[in-house]
Structures are given as C-alpha cells and as structure tokens.
Amino acid sequence: MMVTQPDFFPGSGEEQFRPEFQVESPEGELHLRFLIPSHQEFALLATGIREVIELSPDRITPIPNASPLLLGTLNLRGRVIWVADLGQFLGEPTSLNTDRAEIPVIAIEEQDTIVGLAVDEIGGMDWLDMQNLVPPSNVPDTMAPFLRGEWRLNRDNTQGKTSSKGESPPQQVSQCLRLLDQTAILRSARWVG
Numbered sequence: 001m002m003v004t005q006p007d008f009f010p011g012s013g014e015e016q017f018r019p020e021f022q023v024e025s026p027e028g029e030l031h032l033r034f035l036i037p038s039h040q041e042f043a044l045l046a047t048g049i050r051e052v053i054e055l056s057p058d059r060i061t062p063i064p065n066a067s068p069l070l071l072g073t074l075n076l077r078g079r080v081i082w083v084a085d086l087g088q089f090l091g092e093p094t095s096l097n098t099d100r101a102e103i104p105v106i107a108i109e110e111q112d113t114i115v116g117l118a119v120d121e122i123g124g125m126d127w128l129d130m131q132n133l134v135p136p137s138n139v140p141d142t143m144a145p146f147l148r149g150e151w152r153l154n155r156d157n158t159q160g161k162t163s164s165k166g167e168s169p170p171q172q173v174s175q176c177l178r179l180l181d182q183t184a185i186l187r188s189a190r191w192v193g
Contacts, residue, residue: 028129032106033177035121036087037094041177043128043151048182050109051076052122054102060118069190071098074116076107082191083116089190091142096120108182115186128177136178146184150176 030046060083062072069088073080085096096118105116133149153175
C-alpha cells in the first residue's frame with residue numbers, strides 16, 4: 001500500500017528537514033563552578049575532576065595532629081583520600097562550616113593522586129572560553145600559586161538605586177571567577193605542613 005495523503009508530506013522537501021530550533025555549540029571547555037566560605041567563586045576544569053559528592057560530615061574521619069586545613073580522610077569507593085577545606089588551603093581566614101547536613105566535596109585527580117576539596121557550595125557546570133582568561137588581580141600571596149587566571153564577569157544587579165518612576169534600573173556588577181590549577185594544588189607542600 002502506498003501512502004499518498006498530503007497530510008504526510010507537508011511542504012517541499014527542504015522544509016521537511018529544516019530543524020525546529022538551532023542548537024548552539026558550546027564555546028570553550030567545561031568547568032565546575034563553586035564557592036568557598038568567603039563567597040569567592042572559583043572554577044576547575046571538568047576533565048581533572050574524578051567526582052563531586054555531597055556527604056555527611058561524619059563520613060570524614062578526623063586526623064589527630066594534622067594540618068588545620070585538613071578536615072580528615074574519606075573512603076572514596078574503597079580508596080582513602082585526604083579532604084581539605086579549600087578556603088583554608090588557599091589561605092582564607094574563614095573556615096568551612098562543617099556543622100550542617102552535607103558538605104560538597106570535589107575529588108580531583110592527577111595520575112595516581114586523588115584529593116578531596118571541601119567547598120561551601122557547588123555552583124554548577126559551565127562552558128568557559130580559556131581565551132577570555134586574564135591574569136588574576138588583587139590576589140593574596142597564599143592563593144596566587146594555585147591560580148591559572150580569572151574571568152571577569154558582568155552580571156545584572158537589580159538592587160540598585162530607584163529611578164524617578166520608582167523602578168530599579170539594572171546595574172552591571174563586575175565579578176571575577178578564578179580558575180584553579182589542580183596540578184599545583186595536588187603537588188603543593190601544604191599537604192604535609
């Protein structure tokens with residue numbers, strides 16, 4: 001049986017194969033964005049991340065007489081890894097609040113070394129273009145060796161002044177998203193300090 005009803009053949013052949021929507025191909029490389037307790041935002045290249053987990057603080061076993069930046073150890077799929085407060089590791093004075101239901105931990109890996117970085121909050125995944133990376137500015141000396149650069153982001157801030165009509169005009173707020181160098185973190189002498 002041959003189908004000849006016009007309902008099955010809408011329009012010409014060109015129109016049949018035209019996509020309904022355009023899918024933009026992402027530019028740059030995939031990165032994980034996250035915050036440390038001081039509300040600074042950082043990113044790590046997704047290819048160096050083994051996994052991201054949210055776990056109860058009691059799953060991290062404290063280590064007596066260890067460096068204050070170490071929260072303890074964690075059994076990650078049969079392998080014991082160190083877990084550090086990333087903010088403390090970077091020299092921030094604000095410690096991670098461990099008195100909560102779950103702590104986000106980013107397990108980074110290079111060759112045979114895996115370390116867990118405890119952060120305040122996971123921001124999500126984003127495609128970021130490395131060509132827009134600029135040298136970091138206003139960075140403490142304790143953080144500088146672990147940065148590859150930063151992106152300067154402009155975001156709308158609606159909490160600005162009100163206009164004569166009572167409306168709040170959006171203002172551009174410039175923030176930076178700093179890219180961490182996971183190799184420098186994994187090879188740091190701070191782990192043994």
